[in-house]
Amino acid sequence: MGGGTAVEWLAPSSLEEALALRAERGGDTTVVAGGSFLAILMNQGFVAPTSLLSLGKVQELRGIDVVDGELRLGAMVSHRAVERDPVIRRDWPVLSRAFGLVASPRVRNQATVGGVLADADYASDPPAVLCAVNARAVLRSPRGVRQVAIDELILGFYETCIAEDELLTEVRVPAALGPAVYRKFRSRSSEDRPCVAVAAARSAGRLRVVVGACAEVPQHYPDVCAEGADGPIDDAVAREIGAVYAKRMAPLSDSRGSAEYRRRVVAVEVRRAVEMVGADGAGNGAGREGAGGEE
Secondary structure (H helix, E strand, C coil), X not given: CXXXXXXXXXXXXXXXXXXXXXXXXXXXXEEECCCHHHHHHHHCCCCCCCEEEECCCCHHHCXXXXXXXXXXXXXXXXXXXXXXXHXXXXXXXXXXXXXXXXXXXXXXXXXEHHHHHHXXXXXXXXXXXXXXXXXXXXXXECCEEEXXXXXXXXXXCCEECCCCCCEEEEEEECCCCCCEEEEEECCCCXXXXXXXXXXXXXXXXXXXXXXXXXXXXXXXXXXXXXXXXCCCCCHHHHHHHHHHXXXXXXXXXXXXXXXXXXXXXXHHHXXXXXXXXXXXXXXXXXXXXXXXXXX
């Protein structure tokens, strides 16, 4: 990772030790989960920590459990584990699908649930779908424990509400009560990050649609979705929700697409996602991958 002063490597073997080191070092240390994104930032000179706090040996953070119907994912659970876990594939298939669409198997074996959220990278797949299913991040410090919604956790580009003495230790996902889909639109290679990501979930009296990869934080508009919360969703309702999402958003421009291009894709992909969760028989939640930006 370049020359200069050696970076101290801290490798606690328990959560208690990790929390103590995090509180002691604060902002002077950078937490390493999977490390796939951090390595890029360090090589490019965007971050230059004096010490690295690795969570690789903390076994308490590697669990996948269901407690009272709620899915609990340890922060060090890999994307590949979420993709392949039989319980998640059966009861939360939208999560299995979304995590399974990230990059390549090599990356999915390395990247972790906690790491992708703590990085707050706008072009990641998981934040949008976790936001759509009302997941919460568990943050721990010697001061105590708190839970925050994903849309409260991510504040902006590479910025979260995690305090300097806190670790993101777990992600909790409520029981799946209705259909949910994840659509990933790629504008370049098959292993690329999304140009537009759309996650939608529908349960009794509620529709939630979240657009990712287009702005600093995942975008969702509860008032726009209200029309599709109850009763059947016809083509006109789905089209209107997609159109309003595209109109309200202020997409960014990057190498995957201009702002105007993204607006057109958002209108189509939001409509398709809403149609899917509103259709009869959509309850398996598996969703399908977006294949185009216009019709």
